Amino acid sequence: xxxxxxxxxxxxxxxxxxxxxxxxxxxxxxxxxxxxxxxxxxxxxxxxxxxxxxxxxxxxxxxxxxxxxxxxxxxxxxxxxxxxxxxxxxxxxxxxxxxxxxxxxxxxxxxxxxxxxxxxxxxxxxxxxxxxxxxxxxxxxxxxxxxxxxxxxxxxxxxxxxxxxxxxxxxxxxxxxxxxxxxxxxxxxxxxxxxxxxxxxxxxxxxxxxxxxxxxxxxxxxxxxxxxxxxxxxxxxxxxxxxxxxxxxxxxxxxxxxxxxxxxxxxxxxxxxxxxxxxxxxxxxxxxxxxxxxxx
Numbered sequence: 542x543x544x545x546x547x548x549x550x551x552x553x554x555x556x557x558x559x560x561x562x563x564x565x566x567x568x569x570x571x572x573x574x575x576x577x578x579x580x581x582x583x584x585x586x587x588x589x590x591x592x593x594x595x596x597x598x599x600x601x602x603x604x605x606x607x608x609x610x611x612x613x614x615x616x617x618x619x620x621x622x623x624x625x626x627x628x629x630x631x632x633x634x635x636x637x638x639x640x641x642x643x644x645x646x647x648x649x650x651x652x653x654x655x656x657x658x659x660x661x662x663x664x665x666x667x668x669x670x671x672x673x674x675x676x677x678x679x680x681x682x683x684x685x686x687x688x689x690x691x692x693x694x695x696x697x698x699x700x701x702x703x704x705x706x707x708x709x710x711x712x713x714x715x716x717x718x719x720x721x722x723x724x725x726x727x728x729x730x731x732x733x734x735x736x737x738x739x740x741x742x743x744x745x746x747x748x749x750x751x752x753x754x755x756x757x758x759x760x761x762x763x764x765x766x767x768x769x770x771x772x773x774x775x776x777x778x779x780x781x782x783x784x785x786x787x788x789x790x791x792x793x794x795x796x797x798x799x800x801x802x803x804x805x806x807x808x809x810x811x812x813x814x815x816x817x818x819x820x821x822x823x824x825x826x827x828x829x830x831x832x833x834x835x836x837x
Contacts, residue, residue: 555582555605555637555716555748560614562600562772574600576772578614582716582750587742589759589780590752592769593794598752599642601769602718605750606630606637635664638714642721644705648693653684653704656693660712674711681744682707683737699730703737710741716748717741723758735762756798760784760819768795780819800824 562575575597582588582605592598603609604616607623607630616623623633641647650656658675666674679689682703688696693704702722709717719738723731739762742749753759759766759780766783768775770793776783784790787797787805797819804817804824812831818824 554584554619556580556617557582557604558615558617560604560611560616562604562609563612566612574772575604575611578774580767580774580777582748584715584748585746586748587739587762587764588748588750589763589766590750590769591754591756591759591766591795592775593754596769597772598769599720600772602639602720602750602752605716605718606634606639608634608639635660635712636714637716637718638709638712639718640702640705640709640720640722642724644698644701645694647705647708648701651692652690653679653693653696654689656704657684657707657711660708664712674713678707678711679704681710681741683733697730698726699734702726702734706737706741714747716750718750718752720752721754722751723753723755731758738762756784756796757820760798760801768793781816784819785817 557578557580560575560578561573564570564572564574578601590598590602600609604611610624618633618637621628623630648656650659654675657678658671661671661674684700684703684707688700688704693701696704706717706719706722722738723734726734735758738749738751741747751759751763763780765778766780767777768783768790775793776786776789784797784801787801790796797817800821800823801817801819804814804827807828808814808817812828814827814831816827818827
């Protein structure tokens with residue numbers, strides 16, 4: 542099987558081989574949530590996973606750490622089939638960490654420190670190692686020291702997100718998955734969380750998967766985009782490759798970042814940009830290069 546070969550060659554990767562998932566199989570409510578998913582997730586990538594509501598994004602990421610088992614197909618992590626009867630899924634969830642969209646679903650301890658320490662403590666680590674991981678994760682997630690003894694439920698939405706991220710980071714995952722981490726936040730809170738996630742990726746050696754419906758967000762931070770539609774992978778490539786097909790995205794109810802449409806309009810007006818920008822910074826550089834080269 543091709544995916545098995547890839548899994549053996551790329552042991553630091555996760556490989557999805559013809560993964561299907563059906564809700565309510567054999568009932569009147571049967572729904573094919575995932576259909577023939579084939580992906581290789583490489584170490585160190587920053588992946589944006591996008592798609593409209595019901596496209597299969599959340600179902601897909603819950604397969605990656607074994608919360609959901611495929612109806613058919615296989616998922617390999619470091620060359621091992623996570624669906625095998627003897628596979629340690631508890632250990633997998635320490636290596637493939639998932640931060641849910643609503644942090645209240647993950648926070649339950651009486652203080653922030655206790656909440657973040659829960660994961661490493663239940664791994665059977667010593668108190669010293671648990672403390673070291675806890676405080677390192679709190680710092681990495683940008684949680685203020687003034688909040689360490691506070692109740693997680695008294696925090697703001699952005700603070701809760703940071704604590705939830707810290708709780709996953711304390712497990713020292715190889716893959717960090719964030720499901721709509723900016724949902725419900727104001728623009729400042731959204732930008733702070735995204736910048737923190739980018740820093741976590743840049744300073745570590747882990748794969749980050751950002752689930753989002755915001756094209757601007759994924760265009761700015763991700764180096765690879767996977768677009769879901771109807772439970773299938775609609776397209777998979779760099780932001781430039783994906784957003785060049787903006788008309789196809791519109792057909793499935795999505796759109797490119799606004800700056801991509803601006804770039805297209807400039808080209809139609811005779812400003813010879815070599816390609817459409819995906820971020821404001823990129824558009825600025827293209828326009829400056831055109832001006833310096835004697836363009837309009």
